[in-house]
Amino acid sequence: MAKKLKTKEDYYLASQWTLMGRKLKKHKLAIAAFIVLAILYLGALFADFLAPYSLEEYDGIYRNTAPSKVHVMHEGEFVGPFIYSLEKTINREDFSVTMSENTEEYYKVKFFVHGCEYKILGFIPCDLHLFGVSEGSKGGSGAKIMLFGADSLGRDIFSRVLLGSRISLSIPFASAFISLFLGITIGSISGYFGGTTDIIIQRIIEVIGAVPQIPLWMALSAAIPAGISTVKMYFYMTLILSFINWTGMARIVRGKFLSLKNEDYVMAARLAGVSTWKIIWKHLVPGFMSYLIVSLTLGIPGSIVGETSMSYLGLGIKSPATSWGVLLQEASSVTDVAANPHKLIPILFVTITVLAFNFLGDGMRDAADPYK
Amino acid sequence: MKESPETCEVSTSPGFLQKGYSMTALKEFLKKDLVQYIIKRVLMFIPTLLLISILVFFVIQLPPGDYVSAHIAALATEGEFVDADYAASLREDYGLDLPVWQQYIKWVKDIIWTPTDSAYYRLYGSHHNWKFSFAYGRDVWSVVEDRLGLTIGVTFIILLFQYVVSIPIAVYASTHQYSAGDYISAFIGFIGTAIPNFILAIILMYLSYVWTGNANVGLFTQEMLQNGIHLYNFGDFLKRMIIPIIVIGTSGTCGIIRSVRAQMLDEVSKQYTLTARAKGVSERTIVMKYCFRAAINPTVSGLGGVLSSLFSGSTVTAMVLNMQIQGPVLFKALQCQDMYLAGAIVMVQAVLVVIGILFSDIILAFLDPRIRYSGGGR
Numbered sequence: 118m119a120k121k122l123k124t125k126e127d128y129y130l131a132s133q134w135t136l137m138g139r140k141l142k143k144h145k146l147a148i149a150a151f152i153v154l155a156i157l158y159l160g161a162l163f164a165d166f167l168a169p170y171s172l173e174e175y176d177g178i179y180r181n182t183a184p185s186k187v188h189v190m191h192e193g194e195f196v197g198p199f200i201y202s203l204e205k206t207i208n209r210e211d212f213s214v215t216m217s218e219n220t221e222e223y224y225k226v227k228f229f230v231h232g233c234e235y236k237i238l239g240f241i242p243c244d245l246h247l248f249g250v251s252e253g254s255k256g257g258s259g260a261k262i263m264l265f266g267a268d269s270l271g272r273d274i275f276s277r278v279l280l281g282s283r284i285s286l287s288i289p290f291a292s293a294f295i296s297l298f299l300g301i302t303i304g305s306i307s308g309y310f311g312g313t314t315d316i317i318i319q320r321i322i323e324v325i326g327a328v329p330q331i332p333l334w335m336a337l338s339a340a341i342p343a344g345i346s347t348v349k350m351y352f353y354m355t356l357i358l359s360f361i362n363w364t365g366m367a368r369i370v371r372g373k374f375l376s377l378k379n380e381d382y383v384m385a386a387r388l389a390g391v392s393t394w395k396i397i398w399k400h401l402v403p404g405f406m407s408y409l410i411v412s413l414t415l416g417i418p419g420s421i422v423g424e425t426s427m428s429y430l431g432l433g434i435k436s437p438a439t440s441w442g443v444l445l446q447e448a449s450s451v452t453d454v455a456a457n458p459h460k461l462i463p464i465l466f467v468t469i470t471v472l473a474f475n476f477l478g479d480g481m482r483d484a485a486d487p488y489k
Numbered sequence: 490m491k492e493s494p495e496t497c498e499v500s501t502s503p504g505f506l507q508k509g510y511s512m513t514a515l516k517e518f519l520k521k522d523l524v525q526y527i528i529k530r531v532l533m534f535i536p537t538l539l540l541i542s543i544l545v546f547f548v549i550q551l552p553p554g555d556y557v558s559a560h561i562a563a564l565a566t567e568g569e570f571v572d573a574d575y576a577a578s579l580r581e582d583y584g585l586d587l588p589v590w591q592q593y594i595k596w597v598k599d600i601i602w603t604p605t606d607s608a609y610y611r612l613y614g615s616h617h618n619w620k621f622s623f624a625y626g627r628d629v630w631s632v633v634e635d636r637l638g639l640t641i642g643v644t645f646i647i648l649l650f651q652y653v654v655s656i657p658i659a660v661y662a663s664t665h666q667y668s669a670g671d672y673i674s675a676f677i678g679f680i681g682t683a684i685p686n687f688i689l690a691i692i693l694m695y696l697s698y699v700w701t702g703n704a705n706v707g708l709f710t711q712e713m714l715q716n717g718i719h720l721y722n723f724g725d726f727l728k729r730m731i732i733p734i735i736v737i738g739t740s741g742t743c744g745i746i747r748s749v750r751a752q753m754l755d756e757v758s759k760q761y762t763l764t765a766r767a768k769g770v771s772e773r774t775i776v777m778k779y780c781f782r783a784a785i786n787p788t789v790s791g792l793g794g795v796l797s798s799l800f801s802g803s804t805v806t807a808m809v810l811n812m813q814i815q816g817p818v819l820f821k822a823l824q825c826q827d828m829y830l831a832g833a834i835v836m837v838q839a840v841l842v843v844i845g846i847l848f849s850d851i852i853l854a855f856l857d858p859r860i861r862y863s864g865g866g867r
Contacts, residue, residue, distance in 0.1 A: 329800035
């Protein structure tokens, strides 16, 4: 009895965010999505450590090879996970190339091996990698483990997916926050002041919404000067994406302002002598912050797909910088895909990320809805 | 001012339950409200158009350097001789020596009306000077015009497909919440949005090649290009539309399904539905006549957004599938910085979207009486 009372009291005393968190926990799909996203982002953060090779490490012999086969049994005895090195044989008659495994020597997959150097989180120098292959059982070298196969230059797709996720996962995220900021600022000006200001801002929003996105992206990114550094390119892409995405956010903020500013509690606050800015930030913004976060979550997948499409067209991130879109350029035609189906692997990551953001956003929307 | 449709509470109007409501409303609506409302909306169309043109002009001005010198430099590297008179006449035609705002006014003025005694009219016989496309070596409008009909046609077919497929699915999903069908539709919709268009197009092309031995690239067969589209080969044309429809269509259906489903679920739990049910109105009538009409509201107002995302989606897909619509032309124009052509295409697409918004507002005013009584406009 006492316990029941306690929980009831808890319920009424809980803040809006606690209640949201509780409801979200019940939404299993959203929690699963959250875990998947956490893994992906952690993977991006420690990509250098998890990836066995660096972005540019290549081996000509491995050009377009399918994913390495990881074996456990060598000549009938158990040796743990290992791979064989590859041999290229050229058919003298039609010059077709076949790759076969050289089963004489095996290369054990080892954990925490030393490889190329990098900096953890950008400042701690290190050369340790989670896994890799070192020398073979007979002292040979030259085998590479490529879990997702290799691209047309013989670079490891697995490493590139991981290292590329740093750009693919962070640009949409960063631009979502810039659009959130722009959306709240412009939307609240529009909703609070109303009148001519409102009409002008609404027209501008309508226009940006009316111009088809990808053409606008293409037009804007055509203006990015060629040959600029990766960091600058990254900065421009973030700006372009957020320039287009803030409008939806601003409309939501404005609508909420319009419907909330005449509520009784706002009137009460005004009568009590609370200043305008305090009313806005203390009483109005918390009232719809949850909606904003939801639309933020639902807006990110659009940017991810957009960034991928742009990079694919060669308009966004360009080599040597690598994002998932750049990786997918390798799968740009039917013949490529038919000959090397493993090049479609990066698409799995795009799809999983987008789905996870969608599920998480759905769960958060349900949690943020006070009527459910 | 009406609030944005995403956030406003839509329709709990008791008017929906009154007998003969729609006929009287329709008559009255057609008498004065509709005319007034349309006039208001069309007047609002003009400032929107102006803003779009400013945005497009801004995009045209983005690449560094001016258009004519870039063109002349390009010609010079190809070894062509450009005489100074020609260069000067080009500079004058583009108004390059004027301040930027005067350039803009000149650009708009030339598009609206080019006088009969101008060089442009003598050359092309048109009063609307959209400038010259260096990439195609023709005047811009003729390039745009070439593919305009097909672009509108393809977009319209896909739009129709989206609504015809997604609305029944959404109504089914909402009346059978948490059923297998509900989950399946949600899953398919999600996959449609989660896989980027171009990859889906490549995968489908590959599958089509494996299954039928024909990758179905492009909208037309060789034979159609020679003889044109007639009734006897229209089936072939439709067959080639299948992949574009699936690829471009599915990316939008998910959004429509989700919004209609959520709105329907909101509506069926509202008071007026309960009242209708208590009065013994059949479930079918409740769903189709009352809830659906209210639930469709945000979808109708989203027409503009759907149109704009169709144009976006079709650009990349058209390039992969080699479709003869405007998207690839735009891409090419941007790549060689043929900015006036690119600007014209962006402008045309944006105007089409705005016309879509106009239509959706008129339909909306009919669906939801409060909009037209409150003076309309968004």
